[in-house]
Amino acid sequence: MFFCTVVVFLPTLSQQQPAQPELTWSEHIRYGIPGNTDRILDKQYFIIGYKDEWKIPEWVLYSVTKQELRDTTPRLRNFKPDPQLPPAIGAQPSDYKKSGYDQGHMAPATDFKRSKEAMATTFLLSNVAPQTDKLNERIWNKLEGQVRSKVKKSGKAWIVTGNVFLDDNWKPVPPEKFIGMDNVAVPDYCFKVILTEQVGGIHEILNTILTFFTTTKERLEARQ
Numbered sequence: 001m002f003f004c005t006v007v008v009f010l011p012t013l014s015q016q017q018p019a020q021p022e023l024t025w026s027e028h029i030r031y032g033i034p035g036n037t038d039r040i041l042d043k044q045y046f047i048i049g050y051k052d053e054w055k056i057p058e059w060v061l062y063s064v065t066k067q068e069l070r071d072t073t074p075r076l077r078n079f080k081p082d083p084q085l086p087p088a089i090g091a092q093p094s095d096y097k098k099s100g101y102d103q104g105h106m107a108p109a110t111d112f113k114r115s116k117e118a119m120a121t122t123f124l125l126s127n128v129a130p131q132t133d134k135l136n137e138r139i140w141n142k143l144e145g146q147v148r149s150k151v152k153k154s155g156k157a158w159i160v161t162g163n164v165f166l167d168d169n170w171k172p173v174p175p176e177k178f179i180g181m182d183n184v185a186v187p188d189y190c191f192k193v194i195l196t197e198q199v200g201g202i203h204e205i206l207n208t209i210l211t212f213f214t215t216t217k218e219r220l221e222a223r224q
Contacts, residue, residue: 023047027063031195034059034160041084041126045118046107048126049162052089054175054185056129059162060106066152071114079103082126091125095180104131104190106161108144129163130179130186140190147194150206154196163187 023029023040028047033040037049037058046062081090096103106127112118121127131140151157165188167173175185194206 028061028158030063031158033061034162041082043121043124043127045112045121046127048106050085050126051185054163054187055089055091055095055182056163056185056187057106057126059160060127061158061160062107062111063156063158064111064151065156066154068114069111069148069151073113073116073119075109075113076116076119076123078120079123079125079128082124085126091128091182091184092180093125095182095184096130097180099130099179100132101130101179101186102133102136103128104136104140106163106190107159110144111148111159129190130184131190143192147192147206150194150196154198154204156197158195160193161190163190165189 023033023042026042026047033047034049035058038052039050041048041050046060048057049059049061050056051058079093079096081087081092093103103125105122106129107122109119109122112122147157147159165173165175165185175187177186178184179186196204196206198204
């Protein structure tokens with residue numbers, strides 16, 4: 001298992017930064033948003049914190065229940081630009097073609113089988129970041145399955161997935177690698193944080209001690 005676990009009481013979580021005023025309240029943002037970014041995209045099924053310069057999400061947030069994971073809409077395979085973004089700051093499918101990188105979902109398609117619309121929304125490129133095939137098809141895919149298992153066991157969860165650029169000392173740095181004509185940034189690491197809802201007002205946070213999965217090398221890094 002990849003998870004590190006910390007158990008906390010709900011009031012601690014409510015101290016997170018509140019959602020931005022322009023966001024319509026939804027269950028996704030019950031505990032706020034991960035942080036400010038260039039723009040917030042409310043996709044109904046999940047919330048995207050999008051970084052214009054990177055042309056990828058800084059983070060994606062959504063809530064999901066075990067009942068929603070039981071649905072069986074067939075998987076789509078059609079990535080599209082996000083019509084909510086101006087062309088100058090959005091990625092195109094051609095950026096990924098022959099780039100050596102997969103289109104890695106932040107909000108995974110398998111978590112949104114509840115309807116064709118929900119599934120299609122996960123294939124917007126605003127929900128995607130470059131990942132190596134080994135990461136996307138193996139490590140990341142396995143992690144997503146483990147998250148779903150946690151949701152099915154607990155009943156409900158809030159999930160944050162994101163991308164970061166860090167140097168060898170874990171300090172934020174500008175992107176160094178880009179793909180495509182639109183210069184889509186290739187993140188150094190991606191992460192997940194999972195909050196599961198427990199009985200009795202206690203919640204469990206998984207990966208609070210963040211574990212990052214490098215997108216440029218096929219190895220696992222852990223930050224203590």
